[in-house]
Amino acid sequence: xxxxxxxxxxxSVTGINPRRWHxxxxxxxxxxxxxxxxxxxxxxxxxxxxxxxxxxxxxxxxKAIFSVGAGVDHVFHDPGLxxxxxxxxxxDNLTQYMTEYVVxxxxxxxxxxxxxxxxxxxxxWHEPPQRPAGDISVGIMGLGTLGRASATxxxxxxxxxxxxxxxxRPMDGVSTYHGEAGLVPFLNSTDILVVLLPLTAAxxxxxxxxxxxxLRRRNGLGGAVLINAGRGRLQRDADILRALDDGTLKEASLxxxxxxxxxxxxxxxxxxxxFITPHAAATSDPDHLVGPMLDQMDAFERxxxxxxxxxxxxxx
Ligand code: NDP
Ligand code: OXD
Numbered sequence: 001x002x003x004x005x006x007x008x009x010x011x012s013v014t015g016i017n018p019r020r021w022h023x024x025x026x027x028x029x030x031x032x033x034x035x036x037x038x039x040x041x042x043x044x045x046x047x048x049x050x051x052x053x054x055x056x057x058x059x060x061x062x063k064a065i066f067s068v069g070a071g072v073d074h075v076f077h078d079p080g081l082x083x084x085x086x087x088x089x090x091x092d093n094l095t096q097y098m099t100e101y102v103v104x105x106x107x108x109x110x111x112x113x114x115x116x117x118x119x120x121x122x123x124x125w126h127e128p129p130q131r132p133a134g135d136i137s138v139g140i141m142g143l144g145t146l147g148r149a150s151a152t153x154x155x156x157x158x159x160x161x162x163x164x165x166x167x168x169r170p171m172d173g174v175s176t177y178h179g180e181a182g183l184v185p186f187l188n189s190t191d192i193l194v195v196l197l198p199l200t201a202a203x204x205x206x207x208x209x210x211x212x213x214x215l216r217r218r219n220g221l222g223g224a225v226l227i228n229a230g231r232g233r234l235q236r237d238a239d240i241l242r243a244l245d246d247g248t249l250k251e252a253s254l255x256x257x258x259x260x261x262x263x264x265x266x267x268x269x270x271x272x273x274x275f276i277t278p279h280a281a282a283t284s285d286p287d288h289l290v291g292p293m294l295d296q297m298d299a300f301e302r303x304x305x306x307x308x309x310x311x312x313x314x315x316x
Contacts, residue, residue: 007044008032009297010059012051013068016284021047021068024290029297035059045297049284054080064306066293068284070094070146071231072310073199086310087296091289095149097282101229102150102194105253105275106138106159109192109225114251114273131220133158139190139215142197142230143169143176146282150194162190166202166314187214192225199231200315207235212243223250229281232256237268244273255281 008030011018018033025031025047035043035058043059049068056062057080065082067075070089075081108114112128119126138154140147143163148171151161155173162175164186170176177186187193193215197203207228215224226249228235237258243249253275254268260279268274300306310316 006042006061007301008042010035010040010043010046010055011048012046012055013049014052016049016068020286021290024286025294028294047293048075050074051078053078056080056082064297064300066296067310068289070282070284071198072316073231073233075310076315085306086312087293087306087308088310088316089284089289090145090308091292093285093288094282095146098146098196098229099149099153101255101277101281102196102227103153103157105227105229106154106192106194107157108275109221109227109251109253110136110159114275118272134160135220136160136191137162137189137216137219138192138194139164139186140194140196141186142195143171143174144196144198147194147196150196162186184214187211188216190224191216191219191221192227195226195228195230195234197230197234198316199233202315204233205236207240209236209239209243209248212239213248215249217248217250221250223247225250226252226254228252229255232258232260232279237266240274241267241271244271249273251275253277255279 009025011022011025011031011033022031039058039060041061044061044063045066046056046062047066047068062082062084064084065075065086067086067088072086072088075086110133115128137160139162140151141164143165147163151163151171151174154161163171164177164182166178168178195207212226217224240252244252251273255277256279262268296306
């Protein structure tokens with residue numbers, strides 16, 4: 001190891017193209033895609049997306065891990081995850097993308113996009129009744145960085161907004177609920193459910209048939225709607241299909257799935273009440289995210305605290 005630089009960045013990503021990340025990180029730091037040998041003391045930071053298991057356990061001088069995404073479940077899958085701070089993405093650019101996705105999907109369900117697409121396919125000229133946004137309650141599960149920005153945008157469009165979080169998170173104009181005790185009252189007053197939760201031990205699998213059955217169905221939309229842009233393993237795909245088929249759900253917009261890419265055999269692909277995007281609600285754009293990551297590394301070395309840290313115990 002002698003003669004090696006002493007503060008290299010490991011870029012360990014799978015399932016995304018590392019090229020641009022590598023290029024931008026390399027402008028200010030020496031970047032490697034693989035540690036040298038069994039234990040590599042030259043690496044002090046790691047930038048990761050679904051890193052190779054155990055790759056981080058061999059870095060004795062690792063000071064911090066930077067997630068390429070806002071969610072960090074992909075970091076925790078690693079049995080050899082070292083006990084160093086984990087920084088996640090909190091960025092205006094990503095928040096804007098997610099806000100656009102949520103507004104797009106809520107508006108499409110509210111303005112009956114599926115009905116008009118089906119009418120157009122059959123050359124049907126029919127105007128269904130319209131109702132004001134103020135008659136619809138959108139319930140946001142996960143009132144964090146992305147949930148709050150979406151709530152603000154939906155309020156400005158005139159929707160009623162509910163929010164559910166782990167701890168008490170008051171927000172002007174939003175009816176807020178928290179914890180287990182707040183869940184059923186939150187669902188009972190929600191017409192369109194927007195899921196923006198992190199995937200943790202506490203949230204895995206919670207979007208199931210029983211939960212969907214608690215949503216308000218007798219509403220101006222003619223049924224309850226699910227929008228999930230959080231994580232696929234929050235939901236049970238089979239329960240969503242069952243709920244759509246028996247009327248528990250009117251429609252769903254799904255960006256994330258239990259298995260990604262969504263297998264060709266999934267009934268969700270061709271379901272007439274489902275709108276699918278391929279985990280594309282809010283892309284991590286290296287041109288917006290690498291600069292702030294490098295700035296944080298510099299600041300940390302000047303003795304400043306890291307920002308946007310993950311709470312390991314809570315898992316997000
Ligand atoms: P935050 O950490 O800012 O917010 C998470 C919210 O979820 C908080 O309000 C938190 O409660 C709440 N929460 C967490 N656990 C529970 C629980 N057990 N019960 C109730 N509420 C809970 O995260 P972000 O808003 O930045 O991101 C949310 C998620 O969005 C990410 O974790 C990721 O999975 C997903 N995502 C998806 C993308 C896509 O393209 N599809 C892109 C980016 C993110 P509290 O406020 O009390 O802490
Ligand atoms: C994220 C994602 O967590 O893109 O940022 O899913």
